[in-house]
Amino acid sequence: MTTPPAKADAAWLAAAIALSERGRARTAPNPSVGCILIDADGRVAGRGWTGACGRPHAEAVALAQAGDRARGGTAYVSLEPCAHVSPRGPCCTDLLIAAGVARVLIAAGDPDVRTNGAGITRLRAAGIEVAVAAAHAPQARAAMAGFFTRQRAARPFVTLKLATSLDGCIALADGTSRWITGPAARAHAHLERARHELILVGRGTLEADEPRLDVRLPGLEARAPQRVLLSSAGAAPEGWLAIRTPAEIAALPGDHLLVEGGARVAAAFLAADLVDRLLLYRAPILIGGGLPGLADIGLTDLAAAHGRWRLTDTRDFAPDRLEVYERERAG
Amino acid sequence: MTTPPAKADAAWLAAAIALSERGRARTAPNPSVGCILIDADGRVAGRGWTGACGRPHAEAVALAQAGDRARGGTAYVSLEPCAHVSPRGPCCTDLLIAAGVARVLIAAGDPDVRTNGAGITRLRAAGIEVAVAAAHAPQARAAMAGFFTRQRAARPFVTLKLATSLDGCIALADGTSRWITGPAARAHAHLERARHELILVGRGTLEADEPRLDVRLPGLEARAPQRVLLSSAGAAPEGWLAIRTPAEIAALPGDHLLVEGGARVAAAFLAADLVDRLLLYRAPILIGGGLPGLADIGLTDLAAAHGRWRLTDTRDFAPDRLEVYERERAG
8 A cells, every 4th residue: 555656756746735724724734735737748847736725625726627637646745634524515526536536645544534544435435546655755844734733733833032142041030031133033033933824922921022923024924823822820912812821722713822921831742741852053152151042841850851752854044053852752 | 375275285284183173282382283194106114193281293293204205395384393493303394494395284373472474474484385274274273272272262172061841940949850851961071071172160060979980981081180179178089170260270180171060160160151052952852840050140231241252163963952052262
């Protein structure tokens, strides 16, 4: 059932996964799927990614573009096509069968119990050649991390952002934090906001900084995430949502949550093991005796701290650098 | 006077600079110079680097190896050959002239007032072609950093070592620090000790850890640096040297000082602007509320923290990483 894709197949699958990134943080409760349709002559006939709020699906978009050219062609999809009928639209396996597609290559299986293998079964029953490219599954799951986290853990995918000096401080002892990082790193941090439906701070940050938490990048101003306050007591400002504990993120509307501050909020999420990804912007400065980026997380044994984080990306935003760490999870 | 070296010249000069590294921390008060002698047929005729305590000089070693093959050949040296007569040995310009060398390529001029251009003048007066390859000067000065710092600032070159978690902690709140980094990073830290004549800690580290500060690497056990205690009062253990303030490093015997801990000692050296190089070993762990690596350094304005440090090297010591920063200095 699992076949290593040939070279061209691998390139098209990677492209389909890249398309799936385009809908990130806009498609909940659906996954942001990407689809590329190649006709029988090897040319691109259609490209699609999941629309806002989950409709239309990527396959439907690509098939509509392709028209008759889909017949005998190959569909590359980042996720197994859905097999369940929904009042919101047609099921993609039926659309692919009706269009006469000859092959379907899938990067990752759909964990949704309503599909979970049924899409593959239905396609094969209709005589379509189907392969799952396991080598691409990690990239596909990363591109659709919010959906997979919701399926696995019934909560949003959580990214913790820290901007620190080399000695791990987020401010001088008097609270001054403008600026640790430079314009390039700050612009990238705003781009990350646009990739999240939800952004969260604690009451300390709210009252000290009155943060706007918006996206100040040309053309992306409308992509500001929903603001959320973590606070054990008291009201949130108008237009904000409020939760009292990190565990309450499960009920928030959206599959991607960005935690921006401060040190106690970051520690609360880490202590609850509710951080999946760490964005660490570091400026080449030493502060010394400043405010640490992280309060007590309840660690009592150094050995327990090891083996939890894996460096997955580094970027230069001169003079600063970004490191991305992801939480190691079994299975 | 300054000529860009041809391709082969550049390679031989780089090799001479690499040789100069071999004597690091063993040649004070002399610089650790490297020399490669190429005969008239383009073959290596001799290689040398400064001996222990500064004698013999690199050129003397290379010329002795080359014998008659030096005649008509080229000498590549990391530092301008000395021009002053010393009771401790012959002057290298005289040796090069007597050996009949045709060309001398120099990476960096000698700032010692007794030479400082006089070596070049004497060689040229004897009919030898001399070129200074300015493009190689930074590498040469870095390889002989102790000597150049002693000449420029009348003190040793100071390296500050920190081993921290991603959030900048050097220990749990209770002081536990075994282990933050893994075996590969710790072995490299011992190699760095072997590249220093002097190693320094404060009284807190001395009393908490009773550190041996030795070199636990096969074959390098004898290269343990002289131990120095920074303490405003009280006696040092037997065999240790003691200073009361960072400024007193000027009188220490050796041109390379490694500062190993703890947070207040590190801060004292940074506050005095007496750190030239920062070795930052970082483990992919989060501690949260632990002991910070750096105490107050007197910073009151974030803007003043910027522009002081430049990343010059990164190394992987899986799962840890080393970052090397060097102090930006005008001129």
